[in-house]
Amino acid sequence: MKKTTKAIWNVGLIAALLILLFLLEQVLPSSSMLFMVLKKGAIYALVAVSMNLLNGFTGLFSLGQAGFMLLGAYTYAILTIPVESRASVYQYFDGGIVQFSIPVPLALIAGGIVAAVFAFLIGLPVLRLKSDYLAIATLGFAEIIRAVFQWDKLGPLTNGSNLLRNFPTFNSVLYPFIVAGICIGLIVLLINSTYGRAFKAIRDDEIAAEAMGINLAHHKQLAFVISSFFAGVSGGLLAMYQTTIQASMFRSSMTYEILLIVVIGGIGSITGSCIGSFLFIACSEWWLRFLDNSNLYIGDFHLTFMRPGFRKVVFSIIIMAIVLFYRKGIMGDREFSIEAVQKFFRKRFKKKQTVEGGSSHE
Secondary structure: OHHHHHHHHHHHHHHHHHHHHHHHHHHOOOOOHHHHHHHHHHHHHHHHHHHHHHHOOOOOOOOOHHHHHHHHHHHHHHHHOOHHHHHHHOOOOOOOOOOOOOOHHHHHHHHHHHHHHHHHHHHHHHOOOOHHHHHHHHHHHHHHHHHHHOOHHHHHHHOOOOOEOOOOOOOOOHHHHHHHHHHHHHHHHHHOOHHHHHHHHHHHOHHHHHHOOOOHHHHHHHHHHHHHHHHHHHHHHHHHHHOOEOHHHOOHHHHHHHHHHHHHHOOOOHHHHHHHHHHHHHHHHHHOHHHHOOOOEEOOEEOOOOOOOHHHHHHHHHHHHHHHHOOOOOOOOOOOOHHHHHHHHHHHHHHHHHHHHHHHHO
16 A cells, blocks of 8 residues: 555656646746756756666766767667758768658667667676776767767768757657656666666675675676666757757766766765756756856946856856765765655654653753
């Protein structure tokens, strides 16, 4: 009965969230910054959770997410550009070598599969490394992929260093939320399965995990491939959000942003990664925008230190403060749930009753 009640609560909360998003779309203009934050935040939440599956739950320090997102984005774009538009998109390469298009859902899955295949091939030699060496190797892979996709020799497939455009995009904020929600739900099911428990065992102590009969190489490879699959799907969503794709977008700084979201939210917390992604996007691209205004006045006093780029300074200070006061991130390794909220208020209410009882006794 308890599991049934919990499931009903979760379904109810998800339904309420989707209804709220639908109502917001009816009330607010489509150009509202709120929708930009929600759309991009949902996409970054998915890729942050996929990175957390590796870094937080399996203990593998990988920095290749931008490369896998690139693979997913390009696969999606290449497979969905309408046939009649390919001549204008691939104008320097005679329309390209792909002369067909597939439905959007299949293209997103294909993007994830391509990223997963590359992860499998890369993981064979790379996953033998540990800690910083693994991070450097995966980061190098991402940079190599970005350089290769800008190579003119691959132009008939990737359009070289030119933009890919005219592929299907989304207007409704519900689309990225639904896709990201389904993918994150699958990751949660994985973490709560026997495979997820094996991942956590590897994270806590590899020697003990191997002594318990866990195949380290197999489970590390599995986590790496699954994480890359969902990073590829998020890359396809990012392509839909940006409306155009170019390899130069997927720099190492993108991976650092995703890692920062994971750290801010809490390494080993799914809900922490989701909360961190929306806070990161909102602060960096909306709430602190006014700090870039060089003509800002308070009364007659001109704030001369306000100038373009100042918001990044303030944002860095905020991040430092979060890291200092929340060493394990906002959520730590905990998850947000109805039970946690009830326990929190029950504990506070009980404490209040104890204090009042002590006062009246005196």
